[in-house]
Amino acid sequence: MPVISVKNLSFSYGTGALKRDALKGVDLEIEKGEIVILTGPSGSGKTTLLTVIGGLRAAFDGSVEVLGQQMIGAEESTRVALRQHIGFIFQQHNLLKSLTSLQNVCMALELRDGLSEYDRQKVAGEMLKSVGLSDFLHKKPDQLSGGQKQRVSVARSLVARPDIILADEPTASLDKQNGQEIVHILKRLAREQGTTILLVTHDYRILDVADRSLLLEDGEITGTPT
Amino acid sequence: MSPVKAFFLASRLAWRQLTHEKANLFAAMLGVLFACVLVFMQLGFKDSLYASIIKLPVAMEGDLFLMHKQTEAIWRTVSFSRQQLKRAFALPEVEKAVPVYIWMAQWKNPDNKTKRTLQLLGYDPDTKLLKGKDIRENKKRLLMQDTLIFDNLSRPEFGPVEKMLSEQRLFTEINDHKVEVVGTFKIGPSFAADGNAITSALNFLRIFPERLPERIDLGVIYLKPGSNILTAQAFLQRRLDEDLNVMTHDEMIAAEMSYWQDNAPVGFIFGFGVVIGLVVGMVIVYQILFTDITNHLNEYATLKALGYPHYYLTFVVFTASLILAIIGFVPGLILSAALYRLSEGVLYIPMPLGLGKILTIFCLILGMCIISGSIAMKKLKSANPADMF
Numbered sequence: 001m002p003v004i005s006v007k008n009l010s011f012s013y014g015t016g017a018l019k020r021d022a023l024k025g026v027d028l029e030i031e032k033g034e035i036v037i038l039t040g041p042s043g044s045g046k047t048t049l050l051t052v053i054g055g056l057r058a059a060f061d062g063s064v065e066v067l068g069q070q071m072i073g074a075e076e077s078t079r080v081a082l083r084q085h086i087g088f089i090f091q092q093h094n095l096l097k098s099l100t101s102l103q104n105v106c107m108a109l110e111l112r113d114g115l116s117e118y119d120r121q122k123v124a125g126e127m128l129k130s131v132g133l134s135d136f137l138h139k140k141p142d143q144l145s146g147g148q149k150q151r152v153s154v155a156r157s158l159v160a161r162p163d164i165i166l167a168d169e170p171t172a173s174l175d176k177q178n179g180q181e182i183v184h185i186l187k188r189l190a191r192e193q194g195t196t197i198l199l200v201t202h203d204y205r206i207l208d209v210a211d212r213s214l215l216l217e218d219g220e221i222t223g224t225p226t
Numbered sequence: 227m228s229p230v231k232a233f234f235l236a237s238r239l240a241w242r243q244l245t246h247e248k249a250n251l252f253a254a255m256l257g258v259l260f261a262c263v264l265v266f267m268q269l270g271f272k273d274s275l276y277a278s279i280i281k282l283p284v285a286m287e288g289d290l291f292l293m294h295k296q297t298e299a300i301w302r303t304v305s306f307s308r309q310q311l312k313r314a315f316a317l318p319e320v321e322k323a324v325p326v327y328i329w330m331a332q333w334k335n336p337d338n339k340t341k342r343t344l345q346l347l348g349y350d351p352d353t354k355l356l357k358g359k360d361i362r363e364n365k366k367r368l369l370m371q372d373t374l375i376f377d378n379l380s381r382p383e384f385g386p387v388e389k390m391l392s393e394q395r396l397f398t399e400i401n402d403h404k405v406e407v408v409g410t411f412k413i414g415p416s417f418a419a420d421g422n423a424i425t426s427a428l429n430f431l432r433i434f435p436e437r438l439p440e441r442i443d444l445g446v447i448y449l450k451p452g453s454n455i456l457t458a459q460a461f462l463q464r465r466l467d468e469d470l471n472v473m474t475h476d477e478m479i480a481a482e483m484s485y486w487q488d489n490a491p492v493g494f495i496f497g498f499g500v501v502i503g504l505v506v507g508m509v510i511v512y513q514i515l516f517t518d519i520t521n522h523l524n525e526y527a528t529l530k531a532l533g534y535p536h537y538y539l540t541f542v543v544f545t546a547s548l549i550l551a552i553i554g555f556v557p558g559l560i561l562s563a564a565l566y567r568l569s570e571g572v573l574y575i576p577m578p579l580g581l582g583k584i585l586t587i588f589c590l591i592l593g594m595c596i597i598s599g600s601i602a603m604k605k606l607k608s609a610n611p612a613d614m615f
Contacts, residue, residue, distance in 0.1 A: 098246030
């Protein structure tokens with residue numbers, strides 16, 4: 001059974017004369033452990049698709065099953081519960097600036113029951129170590145470089161061992177070298193945990209990490225990028 | 227996640243966010259502190275006002291008190307006929323009836339000769355009307371012509387009477403009438419009278435030649451031991467002139483209080499000050515929390531994307547408001563305590579800072595912060611994780 005199964009999904013913004021279709025009958029299936037890159041021009045609906053799959057946006061047409069849960073017409077509480085099984089990586093790192101790297105990563109663990117403060121710090125510390133930040137556990141985001149912040153963000157998305165990682169342009173604000181490093185760290189750790197990744201990007205330099213690449217144009221999946 | 231754990235973790239996050247931006251935290255603390263001091267001072271002034279105005283009635287001793295119905299407060303009496311007091315003896319339980327004259331008089335400061343108004347009481351010093359050893363010890367001297375005793379706790383503008391008295395015999399003028407100060411007692415000023423002095427009824431009438439001896443301001447009745455005060459009160463109220471109020475000691479104190487609470491706008495003014503202080507504090511705390519939420523909106527949206535439910539974020543804002551209440555209240559209390567001591571020095575009226583008042587004000591400040599937090603929380607709704615992409 002696929003981890004993500006999207007059938008004939010349509011989504012539009014606005015109403016009446018201002019109505020604009022973002023997704024027009026999208027079909028997409030992603031198997032467990034697959035790494036899929038979704039690419040396409042600006043405004044093609046990539047981010048909309050990602051937010052619907054992640055339960056951040058309510059959609060009403062078609063079918064979106066994520067981890068066996070139907071997202072179409074789902075309650076807010078269902079979507080909140082689903083998000084706890086998904087790790088998000090944003091274009092901006094979106095770390096909490098009042099917290100240290102360790103505390104930021106712990107935020108993804110504090111939702112889980114049965115972990116003591118000690119457990120959380122241990123797991124988060126190990127995760128930060130595996131993204132190469134063992135010397136920066138107690139630094140706040142202001143004291144980190146852009147690449148380091150995005151690594152903390154990767155650690156935060158993976159630390160709770162989610163089933164799915166949804167990443168939106170994770171390399172957009174990084175230079176080539178840092179961008180390559182981030183996606184390769186992400187790939188390595190996802191493989192270790194058996195995590196499925198759906199990654200939206202403009203960045204053709206990172207297409208090689210994917211098992212499969214899809215091109216989204218004008219709200220429809222039109223094939224693979226060339 | 228259990229609610230207790232969520233509350234603990236949310237308050238820890240609130241604490242970390244608040245302490246991350248020290249300048250904002252300091253501004254918020256000042257806002258709460260300001261509200262705190264304002265409320266403390268207003269309530270302090272109000273309580274000390276009430277405490278000061280009942281000092282004279284509380285110092286009096288007697289079973290029943292007669293006053294004209296038009297008398298609103300002791301410092302502004304309407305006089306009534308002394309005959310009424312004699313008619314009280316129709317009741318066999320009445321042992322003694324004492325006429326009292328009370329009027330505001332111009333006192334000349336014996337040191338620098340400036341004039342200031344004080345409250346002068348005239349009554350037979352051989353009675354037990356006013357409590358206090360210092361008053362009763364002086365009663366013989368008050369029987370002499372043109373003598374009075376002076377309230378040592380009066381405001382200092384009346385002159386260093388006790389010091390001058392200890393050096394030599396002290397003469398001064400009251401209503402341009404020469405008198406000798408023969409002793410001191412302690413009652414203290416009120417909001418109506420800056421000072422007090424006591425003289426005999428005869429001397430009182432010499433000081434105020436325009437006052438008629440048969441028009442008195444207050445009548446005090448002493449019953450024979452074992453008499454029922456309430457029956458006597460009912461009897462006298464029925465038999466005496468209908469213009470008169472016959473009150474027990476407690477009723478007289480209550481009447482004095484109610485004048486200041488209800489008839490004089492003073493109680494209202496202080497109550498108004500308390501409300502203004504709380505509203506200003508509420509606006510400041512709301513502004514701080516609202517700005518804080520706006521600044522952290524991205525972070526709250528991120529937390530929602532991580533799977534945090536909305537109620538967790540409301541906990542964060544709620545506990546932030548509790549933290550602001552506490553860190554503003556503690557220095558506010560310390561500053562208020564210092565200002566109370568300072569005010570006592572200026573007003574010559576005691577301002578006690580009791581535990582009850584501290585707890586009351588803490589609850590007010592806490593309520594103020596919680597209301598601000600609840601209003602600011604609405605802003606959390608605009609933290610939409612879908613906007614993060």
